Ligand SMILES: [Zn+2]
């Protein structure tokens with residue numbers, strides 16, 4: 001044992017307090033909801049049929065439902081470091097699969113954010129241990145757009161642009177899945193969108209991904225429509 | 228009749244309203260958020276749309292670092308969740324990790340049987356289905372499938388916590404600075420969070436600390 005062991009009692013107390021806060025807050029919220037809409041929780045209990053799947057960064061500053069003004073039950077959500085969609089990752093692939101094939105969501109939003117710590121870490125020439133293989137995906141995005149990014153001399157601007165390009169690449173990775181291609185061929189949904197959130201103004205920026213165009217372009221090589 | 232484009236317009240309008248309200252409530256809100264994040268809690272929850280962590284905990288942006296997947300699983304071989312834990316614990320130095328399951332979980336419910344959900348989901352849920360097989364006797368005694376799904380959700384939270392305890396960053400932070408790991412179940416029908424008692428521990432307050 002080392003570190004804070006000289007003050008375990010205070011630390012315990014402190015941790016217990018912030019812990020209690022979560023429960024107090026939760027009770028307060030539940031009461032408010034019930035007062036406003038008596039049927040609120042009964043209806044939610046019956047099942048979910050969200051229209052949206054959100055794939056966003058784990059960053060604490062972008063809680064998806066809060067920044068889009070949606071109610072519980074409206075958006076299925078996956079969040080990971082730097083909103084990556086890797087085709088060998090069973091975790092995100094299960095989410096996409098369930099959302100598209102079982103919940104039949106109409107829209108998939110990949111949302112990154114300026115000032116992303118994950119993207120910044122991937123631009124740092126440093127061994128980050130366990131994070132290396134995950135962040136490697138962002139370094140690969142850089143390599144795909146090396147010429148464009150290298151031309152941006154200001155570091156902050158280059159980093160902002162990498163955040164945007166990363167969102168576009170991850171949106172393309174979603175379009176490459178069999179689930180999305182097959183559902184779109186049959187139902188004309190889901191549509192995949194790429195957005196970036198800015199902490200300086202709290203606004204979402206639409207990168208205006210041309211879904212149909214991207215679908216056509218990836219299908220030259222990644223066509224998985226045929227069952 | 229609503230069109231596909233209307234659904235997206237709704238999010239954009241909702242976001243504009245959020246930005247405006249947040250700025251009105253605190254003119255410095257976005258200046259502060261731009262500076263960086265220092266969340267105290269890593270939240271590992273289900274992707275289910277009915278359990279939005281920040282709303283349910285009545286928290287603010289900046290409070291919870293979040294990973295959400297199908298049935299709030301932490302599998303030992305999953306690099307996605309392991310990377311989130313590494314970043315949150317070793318770099319952001321969160322003080323607690325919460326694993327939160329919930330009642331009426333589609334993942335837990337699917338794990339009660341062996342219906343074919345396709346190879347991807349079958350593989351992801353395999354460890355949860357194994358839990359069901361392992362605890363068959365106990366689950367059989369429960370009155371109905373709703374109760375069984377809740378019990379599977381609890382067992383799954385406990386299993387995720389067991390995996391988390393083996394994560395190198397969690398081990399180190401628990402010893403060095405008192406990081407704690409907590410299991411919870413969110414009751415969809417009541418809107419309440421319930422702390423899980425750790426089985427086999429005398430004073431079960433849901434806190435885990437290294438022995
Ligand atoms: Zn980020």
Ligand SMILES: [Zn+2]
Pocket residue numbers: 273274275297298299329331332333334335
């Ligand atoms: Zn669930």
